[in-house]
Amino acid sequence: MSVKIADLAEKLGLTSAELKKKMKESGFDIKPQTRVIDEETAGLFESGFGKNAEAKTEKKAGKKIEKEAEKIEKKVEAEPVAEIVEEKEPEKVEEVYEEIIDEQLDREIIKAQRKMTAGKDIRSKKPEKPVYQQPVAAPQIVDGSIEIPDVISVKEFAEKTGLPVAKVIGELMRNGILANINQQLDFETAQIIADDLKILLKRKRTSASAADIMEGNLSSLLKEDNSSDMKVRPPIVVVMGHVDHGKTKLLDKIRSTKVVEGEAGGITQKIGAYQVEHKGRKITFLDTPGHEAFTAMRARGAKVTDIAILVVASDEGIKPQTIEALNHAKEAEVPIIVALNKIDKPEANPEMVKGQLSEYGLIPEEWGGKTIMVPVSAITGQGVDTILEMVLLVADMENLRANANREAVGTVIESHLDKSFGPVASIVVNTGTLKIGDNVVIGSVFGKVKAMKDWSGKNIVSAGPSMPASIAGLSKTPQSGDILHTLPDEKTARERAMQVENLLKSKSMASGLGNIISQIKSGALKTLKIVLKADTKGSLEALKESLGKIHNDEVALKIIHGAIGNITESDVVMAGASQGIVIGFNTIVSSHVARVAEIHGVEIATYNIIYKLIEDIQGILTGMLEPEIIETVLGQAQVLQVFFNKKQTTIAGCKVIKDVVKNKAKLRVIRDGKVIGAGEIQSLKKVSEAVNELGEGQECGIKYFGEVILQVDDILEAYVTERRKKELKLT
Template sequence: ITQHIGAYQVHHAEKLITFLDTPGHEAFTAMRARGAQVTDIVVVVVAADDGVKPQTREAIDHAKAADVPILVAVNKIDKEGAQPERVRTEMVGLGLQPEEWGGDTMFVDVSAKARTNLDDLLESIVLLAEVEELKANPTAEASGAVVEAKLDPGRGAVVTILVQRGTLKVGDAVVAGAHWGRVRAMNDYKGEKVKRARPGEPVEILGFDSVPEAGEYVHVVVNDRRARQLAGEKANRLKTESLGRRSGKKNSLESIFDRARGAALVPDLNLVLKADVSGSLEAFEDEIAKLPQDEVTVNVLHTGVGGIAESDIMLAAASDAVVLGFNVRPVGDARQVADREGVEIRTYAVIYRAIDELRDAMEGLLAPEEVEETVGTVEIRTTFRASKVGVIAGSYVTDGKITRGAKCRLVRDGTVVYTGEVASLRRFNEDVREVNTGFECGIVLKDFMDVKDGDVIEVYETRQVERTLA
């Protein structure tokens, strides 16, 4: 079992492939939550004798949420009881259709122990990289991501960096979030000293003033002074954000509901679902699937049986999701992580209560409908000109009322010839605010003089009405 992130490189067909070996999904999620897209391709390794495990499902959910192409390596095909076809069938259920079955996911059967088909796996990775057109500029200012970092008693902060762009050199001033330093020494994945690192190369560097977090974005700056300044600014910003998080959740069902009122509409609602037993989870998902999703989509990023773990919170933080639990509670430090990351956890004992709240949140995301109501109808009986105002329509209010500044349409022989507003409204040479049914008045329309006897003015108003799901 992998206990930490390792980064190493393999040569294949004159190409260099860098592998990041992650401990399950947690580091991958934490990196993504901090905005670092460190992987170009995800290789999901599934044992041919065990099949799909809960952690496999979780790893795939994280890879999909990060929008990274997935390649499946079916391992241990040399073992007794190995069933690579069963693995493929199970993976289809997770949305990964093998190419040989008409899908677009590459599957490679391998045995790491017997070294069977490992070249085929490397060839598939190279091929997928070519299809995805993965390229980087080696001449730009160097930047990348922190893969892992630790404090060594003898050497100080030891930081493993994956260079993603440009060329990192010894002596460069670097910044990673609220941490800065100058590259004093650089070792490759074999531990050998190197002077420079090009895109895609993992290196261990010395020289940071403190230990940055995994997944932090690293970039080269012009000098130490600038590095120190940027790190200080980031530290202050993190402090402010931390205070802000304490005062309110970043993403909750209420905030989603309120977002519509602020017109910052989002088209979808991301969820992480946890339940006590798989039957409850299926019922939960079935009820969500029944919600009308023509205009607002509910994305279930991950489902799982058992308590709400830290990895669930980190996935929710990375994807602006809400965590919903059915008969489960946060375990370990999940509650503290949720408070720190601003993720809302909602727990329920009755599925229908969860569905009702979800429906409310979805309705909050719908754009309000604009409804038009006719306020009054006015008949033009005569017209006369005035030197300062132009054409005045001598009119009679046949229904409702007319108000100065109201929206209106001019209808002639059944055709709308003008849409605008009432600029002026008079009775007996006096300006008035409104005229009701059965009264005569003089009307001037805004920027329109071509009024004729027999025309009809329709006065209307519009209002926005909150919509409900069908």
């Protein structure tokens, strides 16, 4: 049988803390968290606590217990307990807290017992079953530290750290926090306790919200990584440029000569990305159809690429798609390396191309600029090693790092429906490690990774940072640019996907004009971005010059891309990615492009008169400006007598001493020449008649509402405010 400490203490006329202290002094192995002891130990102490326990003690506990019992007996016989008055050393703080904790827990136990026995016939109570001490849980250690969520109960904290609940509560009390076993602790409070107890804590990463997943908020998903966990990762590179300038041939040359050792010739499927190795370091290339896919990913919030290689043919120079690709990369704030291709041709003129690119802000290093330009030949392989070295150099300068020891976050490059595997997504892992069996959510798509292959078609069990892979086991095919996030279980992944789907239904993802204006007003956006298309070069330059004259300190206008020709699907996608609008001058919008704009929520406006276009842009920007608050002082009244004061309301007799005072006007209270507060006129009366306005020299009653307690001779200055729209003008 077991005996409760509380019951034995009550029987002996002691508190639980006093009993434990005396038992410890007597040589018994009693710990602060002990709540139950065996019957034999209880009997030993109880007999030793009395005056005639020597014989029993000798038989049951041996010499050590006998000596301790004799000490206790002598103390008891020497002087009655009630008369003992002796000076003691100040008790240790820990002992005081232990006593407080014990008494608090005793009260909790008695309270719980009373609830359990309320309304029951305790006379027919069956014999109690033995009560066993619950073993203290072993600490749950992850990477040398104990991982806890943002909020945790005292009980859960004790379980995770392997500490007794009483010790945790004691540490909290030492820090001035009174808590019970169910008290919720935030991470910062738990950190203080852990520091005192020499325990290393780690904040458990929270799952991505449905809004973050829906908006592709990659930066939000990555921001919680500790710098100590971050390791160097391979750069992710996209190759862009004008059609027929050799993008595909350059990629093929790199792939055929620099594939990761052991994987050459093993390409059995196309997943939109692959890895090469140069000087022992890996580089991931996105093998996508030009900048369209790059922009589509960026339109969904993903910045999956670290470096852009802009391919320009040395014999042809820049073309419209070159400029478009250049603007895409600039808008995405991705470092650009220029590959001057076809250098093996006799008609190649790299200096001409450098001159053309410098007009668009890409000035080569040898000309004093910051843009790396490398002559290459996709046919002979000339310059391939150099451009890879430059990629690694830029990667080092960008300090590309990721945490492989966390849940995976990745970006979808492309997806398709496979006859054998169903929906398959090609992804690049941004951070963490994706493993077979992981539960994932990708936008409104959920699933469990049942199969995974690398870029060469080999089956793999995991994919780390910057590694491309194709995964199967999804509910449907996701979109390019969607963000993949792993979750703890299938149920959570399914629920999160449903939440995203509901958000998509209730909230338009459009970046239409109204939404853009509201975002600028709220401070989320600071610039109106425009994709500008015109029929001729002269019109385009004239529009750029006119729009460049519109400015204001609060909002800015930026032409992110300007070109000649009709509005294309690519223009719409670019505007959508940048949360901008498309403006055309003497251009045509096809029904297909209009439909794409509707899907992306992009505003398209076309004009054939320049001044009308300028007026509309001014109107849009004016609507974005915060209105000016114009204040007009009406007049002043002097307080002659105060009739009533209650809380924030005062009724005062006044005289208008300057100009006029109007009902409902705002007031400034001036005393001894200083403004001491503000308020407003709730009602204005002349004798008993309510009036709207009174002029100089007239007496009136003012019902004032404000925080100031009015006094005789206070001056009430009346004024009104007006919100006035700001105007933009051309400079």
